[in-house]
Each structure stands twice: as C-alpha cells, then as structure tokens.
Amino acid sequence: MTRYVRRFSRTERVLHWANALGFFTLLASGLILYLPSLAVLIGRSPLVKDVHFWSGIGWVALLVLVLLVGDRRGMLRTARELDRFDVDDARWLLGRRPAPQGRFNAGQKLNAALTAAFTLLFLMSGLLLWLGERDTRFRFASTVILHDGLMYAALALLVGHLYLAVIHPATRHALRGITVGTVSEEWARRHHGKWKPE
Amino acid sequence: MSDSPPPPTSPPLEGSRVGRGVFLATALGGLTSLWWGRSVWSRISGAISPVESLIPLIPNGGWRIYTVSGSLPSFDPASWRLELAGAVERPVALDYRQLLALPKAEQVSTFHCVTGWTVRDVAWGGVRIRDVLAQVKPQPGVRALRFLSAEHPYGDYLTLGQASLPDVMLAYEMDGKPLTRAHGAPLRLVIPDMYGYKNVKWLKRIELVAHEGSGYWEQLGYDQNAWVGRSNGYRM
Numbered sequence: 001m002t003r004y005v006r007r008f009s010r011t012e013r014v015l016h017w018a019n020a021l022g023f024f025t026l027l028a029s030g031l032i033l034y035l036p037s038l039a040v041l042i043g044r045s046p047l048v049k050d051v052h053f054w055s056g057i058g059w060v061a062l063l064v065l066v067l068l069v070g071d072r073r074g075m076l077r078t079a080r081e082l083d084r085f086d087v088d089d090a091r092w093l094l095g096r097r098p099a100p101q102g103r104f105n106a107g108q109k110l111n112a113a114l115t116a117a118f119t120l121l122f123l124m125s126g127l128l129l130w131l132g133e134r135d136t137r138f139r140f141a142s143t144v145i146l147h148d149g150l151m152y153a154a155l156a157l158l159v160g161h162l163y164l165a166v167i168h169p170a171t172r173h174a175l176r177g178i179t180v181g182t183v184s185e186e187w188a189r190r191h192h193g194k195w196k197p198e
Numbered sequence: 199m200s201d202s203p204p205p206p207t208s209p210p211l212e213g214s215r216v217g218r219g220v221f222l223a224t225a226l227g228g229l230t231s232l233w234w235g236r237s238v239w240s241r242i243s244g245a246i247s248p249v250e251s252l253i254p255l256i257p258n259g260g261w262r263i264y265t266v267s268g269s270l271p272s273f274d275p276a277s278w279r280l281e282l283a284g285a286v287e288r289p290v291a292l293d294y295r296q297l298l299a300l301p302k303a304e305q306v307s308t309f310h311c312v313t314g315w316t317v318r319d320v321a322w323g324g325v326r327i328r329d330v331l332a333q334v335k336p337q338p339g340v341r342a343l344r345f346l347s348a349e350h351p352y353g354d355y356l357t358l359g360q361a362s363l364p365d366v367m368l369a370y371e372m373d374g375k376p377l378t379r380a381h382g383a384p385l386r387l388v389i390p391d392m393y394g395y396k397n398v399k400w401l402k403r404i405e406l407v408a409h410e411g412s413g414y415w416e417q418l419g420y421d422q423n424a425w426v427g428r429s430n431g432y433r434m
Contacts, residue, residue, distance in 0.1 A: 039265070044268050083211075
C-alpha cells in the first residue's frame, strides 16, 4: 500500500495551473504574431493582437485573484521557503551529493524566482509595447527585444520544466503533486529528504 | 482555499535569501535592458545569424509581418494593376508585365521598424518612382504622392522631395526573388531613411496630390516624417 503525503496546497495548485493556462494562451497568440509563416497562414492579425493583449491582462489579473482569494498566509510561507537557499542547496546546484532537499529543491527555487521575474517583465514590456503604439513617450528602442528575449528565456525554462515533470522517470511523479496535491511518501523521502510533510 | 492550515509555530528558516536576489537581479536586468538591450542584441544577432536560419523558431532574417486588416491581400498577375491617378491629365493603369518592363533598379539597404527591430542588407529590385511617374502627365501644383495599399485602409504619403531621394524605390523583388505575399506582393514602397510604416506594402494605387495627408499610422499619432532615429520619440 503506497502512503501519500500532501505536497501542494489547493492555492498553490490553482496558481500553478492558472499560470500555465495564461502562459500557453500567450505563447500561442504571441507566436502567431511573431513568426512570419504563421502570420501569413492565419492572418487576422488585429484579432490575434487583441487576444494576446487581453490574455496578458487576464493572466496577471487571474494570478492576483488566486493569491487574494486563496490561502494568503500559506503562500507567504511558500514564498519564504522558495527564498532561502542553504548549504545543501548550494551543493545540489553544484552537482555534489548527498544534498538533501526540502519541499522544493534548489532548481525549483531558482525556477520560481526566474518565473516571477519574467512574469513582471513580460507584463511591463507588453504594456509598454501597447502604450508605445499610442504615445511616443512610452516607446523604447529595446522594448520589443526585451519582450522577445523573455519569450526565448521562458521557453527554455518551460522545456526543462516539462521534461522533468512529464518525461524524466525519476522526477515525473511530481506531476501528481501539482495536480492532486499528494505524492508518495517513499518518493518524497528520496527526493526531498529534509522536507517534513505535515 | 486553505486545505493545509499553517502550524502554530513555524520553525525559523535557514539559509540565505538567494531567491529574492535572483528575482531582483533578473527584474532589474530586464528593466535596464530597455536602454542597453538593442545594442547588445545587434551585436549578438550579427554573430549568430548563420545559426538563426537553422532554427525554425527564429523568424527568418529578423522580419516580422505586421498587418492592419483581417487577411493579407493576394496577388493575381492577370488582374493586378498599379493605378496612377489623382492630379494627372489622364490616369494610367500598369499591369504587372508593363511594370517589369520599366528600367530596373537594384539596391541593398537596411530596413528599420519603428518598434525597434532592424533587418540589415536587404537586396531590393524594382523601379524608381520617377520612371513610374514618367508614364503620366502631372497637372501643375503636384507636391506629394499618396500610396494606397490593397490592404484597406492602409496608405501613406511622401512629398515629391522625399520620393525622389536616391534610394527610394517601388520594389517587386526582395533578396533576388519576387516579393512574397507577406512582404507586400507584388509591389511595395521602399524608403530606407524612414521607418517601415512609410514603406507601404501591397501597393495598388499612387495618387499625385497637392498636399501631404496623414497616413494610417500618422492618424494614430505617429510622426508624418518618419526619419529613422530622428522621429517617433527616438533621437540619434
């Protein structure tokens, strides 16, 4: 009989999937605008542009809403957990073992910090692109380069994330945690030795 | 939404606050890149351009396709005409073969978009505007040209002075091949000294007029004279 322990709260899971939904909508509509071959194939560029803009607004609004309605105190605790890197995290990042990890490993903490920063920068550069089309005071020569560069960086993170979550045999059990909330106790002990599930 | 109430006393967390450091450094780096991003990118993209063409994800040569209507105009060589109209004694419509029969001009120039991207060394083939205008007899008082796109309602204006700059042309070839649909087939205006929104694609009509009017983007607040580096909020 496999015993399961709770790894992610409902707020954490809803936040994760709200973020995923927004990101994929924005990636799809953004690529249609960005890639000439898709732009020609699909056309309807003003409509796609509107979809992209409003999904961006909706994405950030949804994230804020989830945080406001959800378990705020729990999320603050999660943020503090993600913030701290101890000696074992440093060892883990350098590939040294053993390096027992907490509920989040060092790579997940880095991913969280980068994803949060990217979200902020996506929002800011996207708004600047939108405003710059309306008022030259908001126009910077590098806005479009920042927005595109973020896309490449976020895409690279996403590919790594999807590989570990869906394909890599040792880690893909984590997908269960972010969907239903629980992971097997045995897996938790092996991958997150320092984590004491409640 | 809480299904895991916090324990009454959380143990103090150990370790240093690397997470917020990474977050702040990334956010700050991204923010300041509004000032340094372009010059760094132009250096990198110059260096990796052979690689770029191998990666399907990167748009070919740095072009992006901007349109203002729902679909791209399509080109039918049999029915396509370039109309020369406005203040002329007799309007003329050139078909595609007549256009190609005009003296051919070629040039290599750089294309700048007002949103910040640039495509260097584009090889254009086409006709000079004076050779096209030679097909009609202008009435006195003509001082500007109106360029109308098949993509309704896109259009823009140039003064006669701007239109006769030496590297202004009506291009029907790009990089050695007939202009593709995405780039404005069969004919587009090319004026390298001005941002892309002045370089009207899918050209179907040129009107000789007494005064410049406002083009599509000018009506939305962009500068009438879209000089690269000296307009639309940019300074050299």
